[in-house]
Amino acid sequence: MSTRLSAAAARITALGAEALQARPSVTSWSRLEPLPVADDIGLGLQAPLADPLWLLARQWQFNELRGEDAGSPVAADVRVHGLPLRTLLPPGGAPQPLDDAQAPIEALVEGERVLGAHPKLNAQAGQQLLRLLRAAGQRAAIGPLLRDWPAVLAAPSDAASDVRGFVWHQLLDGRSVDAAGLSAAWRDVHADAAAAAAWLAAHDLDAQALPPLLDRWLRWIDALALDPRSDSGASPCWQPARLDYAFGLGTAGTSPAAQIQAAAYTDGRLDWDDFTATRLPAAGWAADPSPTHAGPRPAVLHVSPGRALMPAQARWPGMPADRHWSFEDGRVNFGAIGAGRGDLARLALLEYALAWGHDWYVLPLTLPVQSLWQVGRLTVRDNFGLGVEIPPARNPDGTPWSLYALSRQGPAAASGGGDPLYLCPSLQAQEGPPLEQVLLMRDEMANLAWAIEQRVQGSSGDPLDRRDEAARLSVLQSVRGGGAGGLVHRLQTPVAPHWIPFLPVRRPGATPQQWSIQLQRGVVVQHLPVDTARLADPRQADLAAVIARLRAAPWVQAEPEQAGLQGFAFHPRGEILRERPATGAAGLATDFLRLDDETVPRAGIELRRAFNYARDARGRALLWIGRSKTTGRGEGASGLRFDAVERPGG
Structure with a gap:
């Protein structure tokens, strides 16, 4: 038995025109992912088709029916300009020139005394000289060296709490050569033949046979450790009030045309985002035709490949597959990442990775490290033969898009110079106990x-x-x-x-x-x-x-x-x-x-x-x-x- 109720019986007296008006719904998909409900995924992998309209719907869902007035990039012409950074600027210290033969930036900034701060290593380095003397038949020189430069390993004040110090004191104290003291003394005189002969005679050493052995040992000391000749314990770049490092890098010259500053370097892993641009050339890098230019002109590097580059699509683990029949990398599952309504950064990352990841391309370009680089020109040719000039990215309000550019402070904030990127040398250092x-x-x-x-x-x-x-x-x-x-x-x-x-x-x-x-x-x-x-x-x-x-x-x-x-x-x-x-x-x-x-x-x-x-x-x-x-x-x-x-x- 069924019962029908009229509008009056349901006490519905009037229906407004707005309620009867049709309201279309807007439905969109950023990404469709299958969710199997059974343990066996064989049927889903087969993807059997029974209706051609279903296949057309899937093509529409994957935007395969959408036409765009654009082609795929097939070639690119790029020209970049760079400023080599060849000066290390310690805070409050004299600028130090840099070249390719020197140690990496991390080692130069962090390096502090080694032999002077480690008595056991200092004595062991002295033992290397004694081995060289014995192998060369110069045992007579061992006595004067032990007399004038004995390695001191002081006895610990409490041997029970410093067992290693007590053992090494018994083994090496006075039985080896002070490598730090002897190497510094010989380094000061070995370049002058007369001064070296007088120095060897004053210490009862053979002036004919010892100089080659001491020079060979000095080269071994230089290769052993980066040991700056300083009595201070910490590096000049160490800031005691903040317990971190601070330094700058600039172009060559006493007043560098470009300078970047690392105000808080702490973790031992130096990269471009540790720096802030504090000074940049005002008239650009490619050329400076202004007759009123003041200051030194930077040595600009111009890099332009001799042939057109082929763009390659950017790839990363977990990115969506290009076609429906492709399997995606299962190591990273962006679809399983949850985000709240207020987590804007995560939502933007997911939208970029899942919906717009196919719009990015990379160009293979080899550039020298230890330099500031700026893109001067980028022209892309698509598969229809059309060339498009790619300008620098800008935000909707016109400000530069500085995601991969250095932040600016001081004079660099008000100057031009484009959006520079510091290409930092990569160093993988192993840290000991x-x-x-x-x-x-x-x-x-x-x-x-x-x-x-x-x-x-x-x-x-x-x-x-x-x-x-x-x-x-x-x-x-x-x-x-x-x-x-x-x-x-x-x-x-x-x-x-x-x-x-x-x-x-x-x-x-x-x-x-x-x-x-x-x-x-x-x-x-x-x-x-x-x-x-x-x-x-x-x-x-x-x-x-x-x-x-x-x-x-x-x-x-x-x-x-x-x-x-x-x-x-x-x-x-x-x-x-x-x-x-x-x-x-x-x-x-x-x-x-x-x-x-x-x-x-x-x-x-x-x-x-x-x-x-x-x-x-x-x-x-x-x-x-x-x-x-x-x-x-x-x-x-x-x-x-x-x-x-x-x-x-x-």
């Missing part, structure tokens, strides 16, 4: 920032774990008795010796209107009883041993004794947290590093100082010591408290 590792983090409970020295170089140069050393420099005191209720009042809770505090201080020159702070390195002071009668007590043997180790440690500053107590201030042992590492133990009292407040974010930072090994374009092996900065592990807590009331035994 850290010689020094420091973790910086925020401690909101103590209102401080802490630098935790996890690894530092021992007396031999090999890394040691500072946690083991800190355990032997700490004293665990047990307090018995106490006040009412057995409570104990502590003025300050103890902190591990390898935790270095950074205190907020006012930035020099800051005003109440423009207030800013910095983080200045401080010290943790531990006061211990040092009266003679107490230390002589056999029951206090552990305390006496700790005080002896503290007094022998060169990075621990002992304060004057007062009323049987002595304070010990713990300074950093490594080089990263010191502004002037070359001052040694004597400069600890005045060497307080200051960091910009934004250098230590909430996530913290991790600093590493390690050996880097790579081969350049010529196949040369390069070894240098560099530093890197990465994201830390978040906030932490040191447990530092003041005026704490505790109950013994918890």
